[in-house]
Amino acid sequence: MESNKNNIIISVGRQFGCKGRVVGKILADRFGFKFYDAELINLAAKEIGFDPSLFEKADEKPGLPEFFQNVGQLMFGINGGAENYLSSAKLFEIQSAAIRHIAEAGPCVIMGRCSDYVLRDNPNLFSVYFSAPLEFRIACVKERSGIADEEKVRDIILKTDKKRAAYYNYYTDKEWGHSSSYNLCADVTMLGVEQTAAFVGDFIKAKFGL
Numbered sequence: 505m506e507s508n509k510n511n512i513i514i515s516v517g518r519q520f521g522c523k524g525r526v527v528g529k530i531l532a533d534r535f536g537f538k539f540y541d542a543e544l545i546n547l548a549a550k551e552i553g554f555d556p557s558l559f560e561k562a563d564e565k566p567g568l569p570e571f572f573q574n575v576g577q578l579m580f581g582i583n584g585g586a587e588n589y590l591s592s593a594k595l596f597e598i599q600s601a602a603i604r605h606i607a608e609a610g611p612c613v614i615m616g617r618c619s620d621y622v623l624r625d626n627p628n629l630f631s632v633y634f635s636a637p638l639e640f641r642i643a644c645v646k647e648r649s650g651i652a653d654e655e656k657v658r659d660i661i662l663k664t665d666k667k668r669a670a671y672y673n674y675y676t677d678k679e680w681g682h683s684s685s686y687n688l689c690a691d692v693t694m695l696g697v698e699q700t701a702a703f704v705g706d707f708i709k710a711k712f713g714l
Contacts, residue, residue: 513611
């Protein structure tokens, strides 16, 4: 695929609660790129005519969730057989097609969903992974969610990260959160949200000669 500096795709992976989504949105705004997060799920759902809520329940979960077995039974009267209903592998395939369609449409920032792997052959791809110390993430999630119980928040964070890692590792040949899986990794707390976005933005400009 021929490189085109005007069609840069920024793929963002991040630990839950590290404010990586905020940094990604800032990058999209500063570059004038489109921003895709939950919208990507909606796009994948609309392409096959399903309610997006079905995809949200299976989002970033490897294998075939029990939920979709129940959906298959409810909609088609099926009692078994992965080939008879919408599997997680099929959902990933549909979502991957949506990601490639988005990437072809113009420059953008895509949050997660293995977009760095799906677009691995795209010369315009730049992948970044954001992290932060657990205590910082606990404070962020407590403020954002309104949950006061610190242990409950800690559990949510660890389970979410475990889910993301399992999903990423299941569908790619890489390791979620490992530096070798991305072009750049950054701890958001080192510089703060705004300066991290500025740093990554400058890195991207240098990489693509902007």
